[in-house]
Amino acid sequence: MFAMLELLLIGIGTGNPDHLTREGERAIRAADLILIPRKGAEKSDLAGLREGIVAQVADTPPAIAHFDIPARRDDAGYLQGVEDWHDAIAERWQAAIAAHPGARHVALLIWGDPSLYDSSLRIAARLKPRPQVRVVPGITAVQALTAAHAIPVNDLGAPFVVTTGRRLRDGGWPEAADRVVVMLDGNCAFRDLEGTDLHIWWGAYVGMAEQILIAGRVSEVAERIVETRARARAEHGWIMDVYLLERRPG
Known part of the structure; x- marks a missing residue:
């Protein structure tokens, strides 16, 4: 029966139901x-937002199965920790699906887009037997950020790189890139970059009612971003942010 399963990975944008x-x-x-x-009581509104989207869209809402995200361990190293974590999440998916043997079309609502720094496709590949997977693209955090600041993601004819805070911290500015989009940066790696010619467009809760935007020279706004980020996380119990960096002369 499970071999006939269709798994739908549906991008739902960055928190605004209108992004669907x-x-x-x-x-x-x-x-x-x-x-x-x-993901725990402090992030319960993320589950509530997904439930609200389902209720808003479907006249007869489908069954909903909740599953708890397991903790990620890094004692074996970052990459191995992620691999083990994905194995554990896949087991949770498998158990939730097995508890509904009549389900043939199972969906997950993906924050942002399944194509960009999201592990849903890697986790889906761990299911046995492997289901038929269909991806429905949504608005990415990068799109939402550039729209909120009313800027293009790249300069005229120039390349850009999308990377993580960890890679930016460990490797510095990526080669051959004039602009860098940074995601998953809990430590504000932009503070560690050398030079005074860096400009940043930062956003948290982009697209949501709680949206916060800050832009300017990194040397002038870095500490304001750090302080604003910490305050918002304490207030909401969670934060999702993303930023774009550009090297500027003078």
Whole structure:
């Protein structure tokens, strides 16, 4: 029975229900089971937002199965820790699906887009037997950030790089890039870059009612971003942020 399963990975944008595409709406209505992750009481509004989207889109909401996200261990190193974590999440997916043997179209609502710094496709590949996977793209955090600041992601004819805070911290400015989009940066790695010619466009909760935007020279706004980020995280219990860096002369 499980071999006939269709797994729908539906991008839902960055927290604004209006980011959901019409294709995404149809995919939710086509599902007979929605898997919703729980990440602890402090992030319960993330599960609530997904539940609200389902209720808003589907006249007859499909069944919902919650699963708890396991803790990630890094004692064996970062990459091995992530691999083990994905194995554990796949087991949670498998158990939730097995508890609903009649489900044939199972969906997960993916914050942002399954194509960009999201592990849903890697986790789906761990399911046995492997289901048929369909990805419904959504608005990425990069799109939401540049739209919020009303800027293009790259300069005229120039390349840009999308990377993580960890890679920026460990490797410095990526070669051959005039602009760098940085995601998953809990330590504000922009503070560690050399030079005074860096400009930043930063955003948290981009697209949501809680949206916060700051832009300017890194040397002038770095500490304000750090302080604002810490205050917002303490207030909400969680934070999702992203930023774009540019090297500017003088």
